Amino acid sequence: MKIYCEPLMQKVELSDRIERIVSLVSGFTETIFEMGYGSRVVGVSKYCARYVRNLNAEVVGDYLNVDLSKLRSLEPDLILTTTGVQLRLALDLIQKGFPVFVLPLPRSINGVWENVVLLGGLLNDVEAARELVMEWQRVFLEGCETYQDKPSAYVELWFGRHLRTVGGMSFVNDVIEYAGLKNIFSNVNEAFFVPPLDEVSSRRPRFVIFFHEPEYPIDPQELVASRGWNWDMKLIESTIEAGKNLIHDGPSMMRTMKWLREQIWG
Structure with missing residues (x-):
């Protein structure tokens, strides 16, 4: 089959029935299993x-690097990546001749859902995807009508040793706001950027949410104390654990949405 791949601006020719998938994006992998096609x-x-x-699928690499010999040995019908x-x-x-389909990085929760439908199209099961x-x-919509005056929130993401926060051009912003909070940087037209910590301090958000990875753990309490952030706030710690990431x-x-609402509203 030929299917248009927008990031590549061309049609990609793939097998009519895709049976052997290599997924290099954890969200796509989880989605395929959730739709009932994990055996592929x-x-x-x-x-x-x-x-x-x-x-129990073969690990062929990480997000940026793969073992080409392992990849070839698997004889994939489809390799999934993102932008x-x-x-x-x-x-x-x-360029090396592998059958790759590239899905766009989602800028909003709607982009996440659109990628699910795209995966359904690749698997010839749009119904399951929808x-x-x-x-x-x-x-996501459950109880949203009750969130009238949303408490303010600052989100701090540690990608390894790199510190970032979330603007309005990321699905993470939507997760925060559907949970009932107002991201203090939702009006910034970027996905992720280095946070102006002085501005965070001046805005005094009610909730401060930290995400970090196990290779580079942080101590939220220690960070807050070292910055002199002493206003009344609630700290929430997000990790790589499924349902808390x-x-x-x-x-x-x-x-994750249900967990986050429990942290906010009890």
């Missing part, structure tokens, strides 16, 4: 096992 996943990144229990920093890897694999999206939407765009985001 033969290769994954080293991060995918965080979100799929008892995953952003992963696009260079995708283009390199295409059912998953509708379930996801129900979880703010930056993960797979179906466990539904559990």
Whole structure:
């Protein structure tokens, strides 16, 4: 089959029935399993096992690098990547003759759901994809009418040693706001950027949410104290654990939403 790939601005020719998938994006891997097609996943990144229990597919690399000999041995019908920093890897694999389909990095929760439908199209099961999206939407919309005066929130993301916050051009902003908070930087037309800590201090958000990775752990209490942030706030700590990961765009985001609302509203 030929299917148009917008990031590549061309049609991509793939097998009419895709049976052997290598997914290098953990959110896509989790989505495929959630739709009931996990048996077709033969290769994954080293991060995918965080979100799929008892995953026994071959680990072929990480987000930016792959073992080409392992990849060739799997004889994939489809390799899934995304845009952003992963696009260079995708283009390199295409040049080497691999069947790659690139899905866009979502700028909003709607982009996440659109990618689910795209995956359904690749698997010839758009119906299952749309059912998953509708379930996801129900979880996100549940109780939203009660969130009138949203408390303010600052989100601090640690990508390794790199500090970033969230603007209005990321689905993470939507997760925060559907949970009932108001991101203090939602009006910034960027996805992620270095936070102006003095401005955070002057705005005194009611909730401060930290995300960090296990390789580079942080202590939120210690960070807050070192900055002299002594106003009345509640700290929330997000990690890579499925159901507590703010930056993960797979179906466990539904559990993350429920967990986050419990942290906010009790």
